[in-house]
Amino acid sequence: MNWVSQGLWLASIALFAGSIEATAGQADDPPVVARAKAGPCHLTISGQNSSFLAVVTGLTPNEPLKIVSNSEGEVLNWDARAQDDGRYGMILIPLVRGKSFGTARFEVIGQRCRIEASYPWRE
16 A cells, blocks of 8 residues: 555654663653553653654563554554564654644554553644
8 A cells, every 4th residue: 555645644663672762851852742551561652743752661572563553534554563672662753644733643452451642743
């Protein structure tokens, strides 16, 4: 499926295990826009405007995951896998053709938890 031809400008790029490091408390950290907890899992979404980082912790190491990202009705579903340390991270760019702002929802479904959070975005 061609995302652009379908009007989907919601883009997500998976991060590798070594690229998501805890740097909380740094002065230049992007603001946290959403948090959620479900069982042993925690979801944090940070960023601003149209660039965000979603990180889920507490997953079973290497477990298969179902990911759902919905921005103003533009929905993407895909399969992923938790990292060796039970984390999963994504860069989210929830832009939608014809819209300059909106709300996006990010959901991760694993073996031990189903966790989701919504966050506002703008160009």
